[in-house]
Amino acid sequence: MSNETLRQELVELDKKYFIHPTSSLQDQQENGPGIIFDKAEGVYVTDVNGKKYLEGMASLWNVNIGYGRKEIAEAAKEQLEKCAYVSSFTGLSNEPAIRLAAKIAEITPGDLNGVFFTSGGSESNDSAYKFVRHYWKVKGKPEKTKIIARERAYHGVASGSTSATGIKSFHEFTTSLAPGFVHIDPDDPDAFRKAIEEEGADTIAAFLTEPIQGAGGVNFPKEGYLKEIRKICDEYDILFIADEVISGFGRTGKMFACEHYDIVPDVMIMAKGISSGYIQLGAVVLREHVHQDLIKYSKGVLMHGLTYSGHPTACAVGLKNIEIMENENMVENSKVMGDLLASKLKELQKETDIVGEVRHLGLVGAIELVKNQETGERFKEKLSVKVVAKARERGLILRNVVYWDKDTIVYSPPLCINEKEVNEFVDILKGAIFEVQTSL
Structure with a gap:
């Protein structure tokens, strides 16, 4: 069977049976999948026709160590053959889960040390909300249930995490x-203080934030914002939850984004980079005082558990993933290559008429497209859609954000990217931008 024949067969099966997440169902039926991936290695993915792409998003911000790492496959195989899965309910345990929990406690900032495992970011978010509400309940303050989150935030698509997300289109999906x-x-930190006063501090369980907003457009907090929020939380006896699903595990040039802003949250949410996408895994990490108070005041069984909490094979993969990251200095590489990539994108800004602000931290960043570089005026048409499409045609996968008035290209390549691949990234993007610019 030829590659094209295989592709056509897969397209028809895809259209008939596969409901794609966060995709247009009508477009899927009309055009089929945009790319059918076949293999991947390093920073590259290849489709069934043999076309190679530089994965400028590390898929969904998550393939931090890069593709095709045989050590991960070997670690999974070894654990699958030894003990693929056992339950962690009712006090049962396994070595990979124990050792990964200890490793997470070691690498997270401050005294974050109580680890609850999930299968991904949405589960981690919903679990965190339940934990903070349970915390206040056993502390004798059951009325502290509300969670204050930020507009433009993305926290997941489970019931609670959809509700926590501050992007209107996700709310409109459900009734x-x-x-x-x-x-x-x-x-604005004052908006947080005002919300506390309006809602009543005795009704608020936690403040929830991504240290860096990812899907909302790679938005960085204003200077001093998170430290002021931490101060307000302490003042009003409110827990601070940091959602590091996207920003954790080296993405920003430090192991966790909170380290850039010199804060320690009471609860940290993680997923994605914890396994670099090689297997489904997430976690909620509690600070010492929260963990110890739960131990002290909780009575009976903790009535929250997921079938795959502490999955041995997933945890073995997570351990190997962190080992690779540390042994190969990928967090430092994220900083160095992230600065290099951003500097080249700022040079590109000077060469074009439509590139506005370029912002980054490590290997997560954004490029604004504008009609006027001085005023920041936007085009009526969202040019980022066209640029991302042209870049894909040329062999670079990126993502665009067009919520609110944004016309933004976002990027987050694997942390193993090197200088040659950074140059390729910029050359392809430059060609796509100039092609769109000349068509205006």
């Missing part, structure tokens, strides 16, 4: 949002 979530201006 029933979970109660108890309040959204505030994402840049």
Whole structure:
């Protein structure tokens, strides 16, 4: 069977049976999948026709160590053959889960040390909300249930995490949002204080934030914002939850984004980079005082558990993933290559008429497209859609964000990217931008 014949067969099966997440169902039926991936190695993915792409998004911000790492496959195989899965319910345990929990406690900032495992980011978010509400309940303050989150935030698509997300289109998908979530201006600490005063501090369980907003457009907090929020949380006896699903595990040039802003959250949410996408895995990490108070005040069984919490094979993969990251200095490489990539994108900004702000931290960044570089005026048409499409045609996968007035290209390549691949990234993007610019 030829590659094209195989592709056509797969397209028809895809259209008939496969409901794609976060995709247009009508477009899927009309055009089929845009790319059918076949293999991947390093920073590259290859489709069934043999076309190679530089994965400028590390898929979904998550393939941090890069593709095709045989050590991960070997670690999974070894654990699968030894003990693929056992339950962690009712006090049962396994060595990979124990050792990964200890490793996470070692590498997270401050005294974060109580680890609850999940299968991904949405589960981690929903679990965190339940934990903080349970925490206040056993502490004798059951009325502290509300969670204050930021507009433009993305926290997942489970029932609670959809409700916590501050992006309107996710809310419009469903007819029933979970109660108890309040959204505030994402840049103003006074908006948090005002919400506390309006809602009542005795009703608020936690403040929830991505240290760096990812799917909302790679938005960085204003200077001092997170430290002021931490101060307000302490003042009003409110827990601070940091969602590091995208920003964790070296993405920003430090192991966790909170380290850039010199804060330690009471609860940290993680997924994605914890396994670099090689297997489904996430976690919620509790600070010492939260963990110890739960031990002290909780009575009976902790009535929250997931079938795959502490999955031995997933945890073995997570351990090997972190080992590779540390042994190959990928966190430092994220900083060095991230600075190099950003500097080249800022040079590109000077060479074009439509590239506005370029912002980054490590290997996560964004490029704004504008009609006027001085005023920041936007085109009526969202040019980022066209640029991302042209870049894909040329062999570079990126993502665009067009919520609100944004016309933004975002990027987050694997942390193993090297200088040659950075140059290739920029050359392809430059060609795509100039092609769109000349068509205006």
